[in-house]
Amino acid sequence: MIQNLRLYSGLTLFAYVLTHLLNHAAGIVSPEFMETAANYTTELWQFPPLEILLLVALITHFLLATARLTSRRSLRLRKSEWAQMILGLCIPFLLFRHIIATRVVDLGFNVDPAYERVLLDLAVFLPSQGLLQAITIIVVWTHGCIGIYFWLRVKPFFPKWRNVLGTLAILIPTLALAGYGAAAAEIMRRVDEGGRKYVFGVLDAANVNDAAVAFYEKALVPCMIAAILLALAPFVVRQVRQTFDRVKRGPILNLPNGRTVRVAPGATALEALRDAGIPMASVCGGHGRCTTCRLHCGSGLDQLAAPGPIEHAALKSIGAPNGMRLACQIRPQNDLAVAPLLPPNASARDGRRPGGLSGSERQVVSMFVDLRDSTRLGEMKMPYDVLFILNQFFAEMTEALRSTGGFYAQFTGDGLMALYGHQSDDTERMILNAFEGAAEMLRRIDALNEHLKSELPHTLRIGIGMHMGKAIVGEMGPPGHENISAIGDTINTAARLEAQTKGHGVPLVISKTLFDHGPIPLPDHAVLHEVALRGKDRSVAYYALETMPDLTGAMAGTDQKPAMAT
Template sequence: MPDRKPIILTRSCGTRIAVPTGASVLDAFRAHGIAHASVCGGKARCTTCRVRVLHGLEFVAAPGPLEVDALARIGAPPEVRLACQLCPTADLTVMPLLPADATAEDVMGKGGLDGREGEVAVLFVDLRGSTTLGEARLPYDVLFILNRFFLEMNRALVATNGHYSNFTGDGLMALYGLERDDPAQAVRDALAGAKSMLAAMERINRDLATELAQPLRIGIGIHAGEAIVGTMGPPMAQIVSAIGDMVNTAARLEGLTKDYGCSVVISRHAAELAGLSLPAESLRTAVVKGRAEPVEVHALDRIS
């Protein structure tokens, strides 16, 4: 019986390699020592390995659910596929869409991203009306008030197993659930942190009553789900933070506290994950910027 003709994969630069049966384009590149971007390690959890199919697209199988979801997030056209999911069954010509010498190690080294995927709870808190603080005060007087605010917020985090992540101008981002894999407890801790923050604001307003024309207020957003968590940023200023759709949603929920005139907005998903029993009248259906589907949330004035 004659040998089966090998499948030939051609790169846009002219390099031709043989592809073993059942192997992906990314596997073939690696087998031949060709560097190719793949931050997630070839799990269809990113789009850095994407390629444009120049010839042979008609012989390529339709993408699976993971690849469809990943490519939809960047609005990729039909000829763009993930190298980690694309398994040639006939000769194929592709063009890498990221630098050919960018490897996972390059991207995940110092000054890039060194992370893992996991379920965490994210809390955003923002100081309301902080821009008006400087209208009738000297800059150092404003700095004194803001430093007191951040001191109290950080104390609340430390006391409830939270981790300070990012400074966001007039507020901060915090992560819960970094120490152990228990998403439900992470949400409960985040709510405890929010409760502690609200109590801290009462103390600040009481202590600075003679300094403030009106009491300071905060808005808090809480959400939970999968995110990439790890060290990020430039080499000399790295932080432990999280990125992903869930994080963006949490930030939007904090913004909804202005629309609803409340102190805390928590997603229904996070509340149910923690086994919370919240009043039905607090439930809202919110249109969140950046999401195609509405998000069900609870708008709360206080946390019991």
């Protein structure tokens, strides 16, 4: 409701500014033509209902805009957002003189705000004010155009009309300034020709009197102070609020990479993440329209307030599954696990795509398998021969997964990603199945080497990295081509562990977590390694193994066979 009020009040003001600038453009012809055109543009706004609407829109828009600025917990904004905010705060300071000299004096002292009289003031009596008025045209129009851009860029039709609208955004103020300049030049020419007689004739016709001039001069200083205070007030109030917030303990956002972000009381998740220096997409500027700031929420989701009307409509438009929320709309009151679902450079088009994720946060074993020396294989064999060998390799690895309850989640060129436990909550069983799957892969690669002995220029070797933890598991990918996969720190760690097999020269790198939580005994003489893996803030403990641990005792201790993948 509040965002709609701000939007519609802004559109009302923009409509007024548009008609005003079109009236200015008429000055290219003459000041008299400006006056005639005003009957069909600016004077329409003097119709009482429209004038009341304009005044209400002005007050509403200013109050809502300053309230939004005051409520911001973070000022880490994009350049376009900063530009809109700064230009908006400058508008009262730039406009108050013009409003006093025209509308206030007009109503209070019966002075006619005819264009000829106003142009005489700006071009002859106060040329510096005339320059300021030209700057005001640019500032007000730019502020409005940025707001219109934020509103329209999430619309499907916007890319088609973008160039047309951009051209109009430049052409309209250019014509307005040209008309304003041409009319001002014409007035200066008339002053040079008619002298004092012309000047006093214009002033008398407009009923400019001493009382009106005195009121204008006395009102300048207090109105200037008021305009400055209005611009500074949101920052002062915001600073006071932040001072109080520092003594309160806010909730924590837990990210997949293990990083935590504290949320200031009342702040949105988007504000907290940006304030912590974490890039987040937000095409619409945090108004809940684009869905590019979508998050998957894990533990703590049940304590979040239900989506409001704006968020509900946005999530419904993309068919968002349970657990997806918009970072710009949620204000966590308790600790919450979150994972951004779109990259920081996501576009409005990305935000219109379906949620693309139907799943939940689960405990899984993630396995990455990589075929060693595949590049050298490509150099020594013909492409079709390499394709044949790779197809044989993937067939064997897939069968190893199928027979041990694993799930083939992702193809990576010369390797694959697999999941165990994506449909089960039995931690020991998923770990045992994953170890059995790794053992089966090593057996099958040996068998494949024997079977393709005459075809291979060198022995095929694989590296396997395994890790266990929480991950978001579900359907994801391009619309119409989704597949079951997983994202999260657990997946990234498993991939990094697989890369460590090259450095250690071993086929297996298994995280300590799997041995701590599973039924598999640690091999004798196993050495614990702990390093900060590439791209991670925290270290990970793991074992680099030449051979598989003994699974005999663990398999004998259970009366279940490995679950078959479905």
